[in-house]
Amino acid sequence: MGFQSENIEEYHDIWVFCEQRDGKLQNTDFELISEGRKLADERGAKLVGVLLGSDVKGIASELGGYGADKVIICDDPALKVYTTDAYTKVLCDLVNDKKPEVLLVGATTIGRDLAPRCAAKLHTGLTADCTHLDIDMDKYLDFLRESSTIEVDPEKFKMDDTNLKMTRPAFGGHLMATIICPRFRPCMSTVRPGVMKKSEFDQAKADACELEMYPVSLSEDDLKTKVLEVVKATKKMVDLVGADVIVSVGNGISSDVQKGLALAEELCDALGGGVVGGSRVAVDEGWLSDDHQVGQTGKTVHPKIYVALGISGAIQHKAGMQDSEVIIAVNTNDAAPIFEVATYGIVGNVFDVVPKMIEEIKAQKAAK
Amino acid sequence: MRIYVCVKQVPDTSGKVAVNENGTLNRASMATIINPDDMNATEAALKIKDATGCQVTVVTMGPPPAKAMLQELIAMGADDGVLISGREFGGSDTFATSQIIAGALHNLGIGEDDIVFCGRQAIDGDTAQVGPQIAEKLNLPQVTYAGDIEKDGNTLKIKRLLEDGYMTVEVKTPCLITCVKELNTPRYLTVKGILECYDKPITVLDYEALKDEPLIDKTTIGLKGSPTNIFKSFTPPQKGSVEMIPGTAQEAASALAEKLAKKHII
Ligand SMILES: Cc1cc2nc3c(=O)[nH]c(=O)nc-3n(C[C@H](O)[C@H](O)[C@H](O)COP(=O)(O)OP(=O)(O)OC[C@H]3O[C@@H](n4cnc5c(N)ncnc54)[C@H](O)[C@@H]3O)c2cc1C
Numbered sequence: 001m002g003f004q005s006e007n008i009e010e011y012h013d014i015w016v017f018c019e020q021r022d023g024k025l026q027n028t029d030f031e032l033i034s035e036g037r038k039l040a041d042e043r044g045a046k047l048v049g050v051l052l053g054s055d056v057k058g059i060a061s062e063l064g065g066y067g068a069d070k071v072i073i074c075d076d077p078a079l080k081v082y083t084t085d086a087y088t089k090v091l092c093d094l095v096n097d098k099k100p101e102v103l104l105v106g107a108t109t110i111g112r113d114l115a116p117r118c119a120a121k122l123h124t125g126l127t128a129d130c131t132h133l134d135i136d137m138d139k140y141l142d143f144l145r146e147s148s149t150i151e152v153d154p155e156k157f158k159m160d161d162t163n164l165k166m167t168r169p170a171f172g173g174h175l176m177a178t179i180i181c182p183r184f185r186p187c188m189s190t191v192r193p194g195v196m197k198k199s200e201f202d203q204a205k206a207d208a209c210e211l212e213m214y215p216v217s218l219s220e221d222d223l224k225t226k227v228l229e230v231v232k233a234t235k236k237m238v239d240l241v242g243a244d245v246i247v248s249v250g251n252g253i254s255s256d257v258q259k260g261l262a263l264a265e266e267l268c269d270a271l272g273g274g275v276v277g278g279s280r281v282a283v284d285e286g287w288l289s290d291d292h293q294v295g296q297t298g299k300t301v302h303p304k305i306y307v308a309l310g311i312s313g314a315i316q317h318k319a320g321m322q323d324s325e326v327i328i329a330v331n332t333n334d335a336a337p338i339f340e341v342a343t344y345g346i347v348g349n350v351f352d353v354v355p356k357m358i359e360e361i362k363a364q365k366a367a368k
Numbered sequence: 369m370r371i372y373v374c375v376k377q378v379p380d381t382s383g384k385v386a387v388n389e390n391g392t393l394n395r396a397s398m399a400t401i402i403n404p405d406d407m408n409a410t411e412a413a414l415k416i417k418d419a420t421g422c423q424v425t426v427v428t429m430g431p432p433p434a435k436a437m438l439q440e441l442i443a444m445g446a447d448d449g450v451l452i453s454g455r456e457f458g459g460s461d462t463f464a465t466s467q468i469i470a471g472a473l474h475n476l477g478i479g480e481d482d483i484v485f486c487g488r489q490a491i492d493g494d495t496a497q498v499g500p501q502i503a504e505k506l507n508l509p510q511v512t513y514a515g516d517i518e519k520d521g522n523t524l525k526i527k528r529l530l531e532d533g534y535m536t537v538e539v540k541t542p543c544l545i546t547c548v549k550e551l552n553t554p555r556y557l558t559v560k561g562i563l564e565c566y567d568k569p570i571t572v573l574d575y576e577a578l579k580d581e582p583l584i585d586k587t588t589i590g591l592k593g594s595p596t597n598i599f600k601s602f603t604p605p606q607k608g609s610v611e612m613i614p615g616t617a618q619e620a621a622s623a624l625a626e627k628l629a630k631k632h633i634i
Binding site: 081083085088109110113115116119123126128129144148149163165169170171175176179180181225227229230233237296304305334339342343345346348349352356359361363364365368 | 501
């Protein structure tokens with residue numbers, strides 16, 4: 001018995017499944033298109049965005065501005081709101097017809113519902129929640145040199161390997177694993193939101209982006225679930241992923257939570273405006289709502305400045321913030337693991353140090 | 369009516385994690401727990417059992433010691449357990465695993481009123497892939513990230529949690545649902561449950577029992593057959609370049625602000 005997915009030489013091009021909600025493209029789309037561009041250049045392949053929705057042709061060319069050569073659009077009223085059944089059927093039909101070598105999907109609540117279902121249907125592998133992708137072996141080895149403790153010996157690698165190398169944290173961030181899918185195509189990966197850097201938007205490229213309308217074939221029988229309503233959260237969610245400055249609080253503020261949170265807010269303002277985040281303890285204790293959590297089970301962030309106040313730096317927390325550009329940690333314990341990833345560390349009590357930090361930072365800014 | 373709950377025994381990654389020479393996890397040296405989301409899946413099934421008296425079967429794929437976990441879940445209220453275990457299954461990725469579990473469920477039989485519950489994801493791999501992949505193999509509709517479930521006869525209304533809110537999805541049995549921690553609070557074991565759990569049946573399904581299952585493609589199971597392979601695994605290096613700023617709170621704060629200004633960070 002043979003599977004189509006085994007004929008790997010028939011598969012070409014890098015695809016990104018682009019998610020829309022309410023007819024709007026999502027930030028992850030731009031991140032994945034930007035990353036996809038890099039992979040397409042490494043492979044000498046075309047980068048194609050795939051957009052499913054209803055009345056979405058108008059928004060497609062924006063993807064070109066981030067690097068897509070072409071967008072394939074599947075437009076149908078049944079695709080307006082995401083359903084597993086309709087999206088799986090349409091995306092798998094398209095993949096079987098056009099045979100992309102790589103298919104990237106955002107690791108959102110939609111992507112992580114859709115991608116495994118499609119992988120099982122297409123008879124191919126899928127790697128979850130990736131944080132780094134390479135095709136070119138030289139680039140991968142550079143990545144290993146920078147991000148691992150292993151001695152990299154190029155002799156031991158097949159330098160002409162063109163498999164997508166998908167790297168992700170495993171076991172709660174204690175290990176990193178690079179996964180390949182050598183026998184089947186497409187190579188599928190869900191990609192963690194907020195990790196890949198969005199490139200500059202280029203209007204000329206957006207204008208030049210090719211759009212292809214692809215016919216949708218769906219029948220009532222294909223649809224086994226019905227979406228009764230979609231409800232947006234009433235309170236505004238904080239935008240940790242997009243923030244330039246994040247000041248996070250942890251268990252270290254427990255002796256006076258109100259004061260600790262107020263200091264974090266003030267420090268944010270002093271640093272030019274940002275948002276307050278927290279460790280899991282801060283969220284579990286109810287000091288901050290879920291959407292503020294940084295870490296493995298919260299958000300992955302890479303702001304310009306990340307300040308950790310009274311956070312020990314458990315591996316699950318570090319997993320979400322260690323790629324921030326500048327990390328400042330304040331902790332009473334000089335052996336706290338947070339200092340292992342910090343740029344600047346101050347051993348001291350949050351309630352003593354932070355008021356002074358606010359004053360001094362304001363003074364420095366005023367002096368400029 | 370029968371509810372299957374797919375559960376997994378996982379290493380407790382909240383403590384120290386032991387790594388083998390070859391970069392894989394040294395499972396033998398670590399404490400194991402029942403995957404947290406799977407506890408919520410079990411509770412969801414037991415709630416339906418409380419209301420309807422249906423049969424709840426807990427199913428796991430894993431090494432023989434995973435039987436103890438099944439017993440614990442039976443003590444919580446499940447009626448019986450199924451242990452899918454075999455050398456041939458070892459090292460399976462999510463694709464391979466879901467084929468095997470789907471094959472086992474098919475073998476056990478899924479009726480018109482039945483439901484399969486899974487946890488959203490397991491804390492060792494955090495993939496959230498096995499549930500949807502089982503659903504696809506069994507050709508069942510799926511609803512993931514279930515944060516609330518209302519059942520009325522064969523119709524379920526499920527609150528599916530999203531990043532920016534939720535959607536309500538209606539689905540009919542048979543179906544597969546993956547559960548998140550917001551769904552419920554798992555119950556405790558009862559003394560009666562613990563005393564009785566050893567008398568309840570645990571079926572073992574090995575390779576022999578499943579090798580003729582049409583849902584299992586024998587070329588894509590186990591370590592060798594899995595579509596995805598580990599190319600390299602490694603530990604991230606310690607950054608270790610921290611600059612500690614000494615002095616009193618005042619001195620340290622002042623020195624820090626100066627450095628930030630000098631480097632144009634502020
Ligand atoms: C599967 C799993 C997933 C997880 N996911 C996440 C995640 O996404 N994000 C996350 O953050 N955690 C996560 N955790 C939890 C994580 O392991 C830690 O328990 C948590 O990050 C600790 O939070 P904390 O640093 O605020 O608290 P603690 O570990 O209690 O640290 C408090 C720190 O504050 C210091 N301190 C105390 N008083 C003061 C003071 N007055 N001034 C200054 N410093 C002070 C202490 O020295 C200590 O270092 C996860 C755990 C598991 C098992």
